[in-house]
Amino acid sequence: MARMGSGNIQAKLVLLGDMGTGKTSIVLRFVKGQYFDCQESTIGAAFFSQVLSLNEATVKFDIWDTAGQERYHSLAPMYYRGAAAAIVVYDISSMDSFIRAKKWVQELQRQGNPYLIMALVANKVDLEAKRKVGSEEGLQYAQENGLFFMETSAKTAENINELFYEIAKRLAKARPSRSLGMRLSSETQDRGRSCRSTSKAEVPNGCATNTSAQLHATGLWGSLVDTSAQPRMG
Ligand SMILES: Nc1nc2c(ncn2[C@@H]2O[C@H](COP(=O)(O)OP(=O)(O)OP(=O)(O)O)[C@@H](O)[C@H]2O)c(=O)[nH]1
Ligand SMILES: [Mg+2]
Numbered sequence: 001m002a003r004m005g006s007g008n009i010q011a012k013l014v015l016l017g018d019m020g021t022g023k024t025s026i027v028l029r030f031v032k033g034q035y036f037d038c039q040e041s042t043i044g045a046a047f048f049s050q051v052l053s054l055n056e057a058t059v060k061f062d063i064w065d066t067a068g069q070e071r072y073h074s075l076a077p078m079y080y081r082g083a084a085a086a087i088v089v090y091d092i093s094s095m096d097s098f099i100r101a102k103k104w105v106q107e108l109q110r111q112g113n114p115y116l117i118m119a120l121v122a123n124k125v126d127l128e129a130k131r132k133v134g135s136e137e138g139l140q141y142a143q144e145n146g147l148f149f150m151e152t153s154a155k156t157a158e159n160i161n162e163l164f165y166e167i168a169k170r171l172a173k174a175r176p177s178r179s180l181g182m183r184l185s186s187e188t189q190d191r192g193r194s195c196r197s198t199s200k201a202e203v204p205n206g207c208a209t210n211t212s213a214q215l216h217a218t219g220l221w222g223s224l225v226d227t228s229a230q231p232r233m234g
Contacts, residue, residue, distance in 0.1 A: 007057040011171050012064070014080045016108075017089030018100040019068030022123040025154035026089065027065045030164050035155055042067040045079055052164060057172040061164070080108060084174075085117040085167045090138075092122050092151070093130035098138070105145055117170045118147040119163060126153040 015023040024042050028034045031050045048063040064079040066072065080086060086108055090101035101120065108116060120142040122133065135151060142149035148166065152159040 007172075008060070009057050009171055010060045010062065011084040012062045012082055013085045013087065013167065014064045014066060014083045015087045015089060016066055016076060016080065016104045017068055017087075017121075018091070018094070018097040019070075021068060021089040021091040021094070021097050021101075022152075022154045023068065023087075023089050024065050026087070026121070026123060026152065026160060026163070027063055029154045029157055029160045031063070033157075035157075037155075041069060044072060044075065050164070052168045054165075054168055054172055057168075059168040059171055061168075076107075077111065080111075083113070083116060084171060085119070087119045087121055087163070087167075088147075089121045089123050090133065091124045091127075092133050092138075093124055093127045095132045098133045102141065105141075105147065109145070115174065117167060117174070118145075119167060120145075120147045120149050121163060122149070122151040124153060124155070125151045125158060126155050 015027060017023055019041055024046065025035060025039050027046075027048055028036070028039075031048045042065060044067055046065045048065065049061060050063065051058060051060045053059075064083075066076055066079050088101045088104045088108070090097040105118065105120070108118060120138060122135070122138045138151070139149045141147075148170075150159050150163050150166070152163055154160060
């Protein structure tokens with residue numbers, strides 16, 4: 001995370017979680033207001049950016065949407081290294097994905113920044129009839145591990161903007177010392193490595209070609225000041 005003066009914060013944010021849990025769908029819903037029933041599995045990782053204005057600060061998110069497939073696991077440290085915030089996603093209709101989410105949390109706790117702002121996200125709450133992971137179970141695990149917990153649906157947009165707003169608020173509150181090890185220069189180096197390693201980075205479903213889609217937000221979300229999404233082509 002870097003503070004850029006006048007209340008501006010640039011923060012690297014990473015999404016982790018099992019394949020198919022909805023990471024890309026969550027990001028696309030937030031950045032572009034889009035959702036695809038046939039969202040393709042991410043290859044390597046995809047990059048997006050989004051600026052969100054709070055009363056107290058403007059937060060520019062540099063978002064790394066990682067691939068959940070196991071064969072990409074070894075790439076993950078490149079994406080969470082230097083991150084100021086992480087979103088660990090599971091699918092409420094899959095107990096396996098919840099177990100996998102706990103493994104991601106453990107990995108972040110072991111190797112990540114101790115000041116990392118971590119969110120545990122139970123996605124696909126629109127699939128209530130297929131629920132396998134109870135809300136209480138997710139909430140309890142999050143509380144025990146110092147994460148904040150949110151149930152979302154990328155499909156219906158439930159709690160998606162709220163999720164990023166909450167992260168932005170926590171970043172804005174974070175002490176400057178939390179920036180340790182996350183200087184903009186080191187972040188840029190990380191990103192350079194990441195770009196080379198993701199030469200096959202996926203551009204999901206035609207979404208990537210539209211780099212200037214507007215997020216038509218209302219109310220609170222009318223405060224979004226920049227809605228450009230720039231997935232890396234590698
Ligand atoms: N019902 C429902 N389906 C969802 C939701 N979010 C995502 N999906 C669907 O779940 C599938 C996987 O979504 P993705 O966003 O590609 O999941 P991912 O976590 O990025 O998967 P990987 O890139 O393989 O790691 C797609 O068919 C989405 O349409 C949701 O909130 N509700
Ligand atoms: Mg994906």
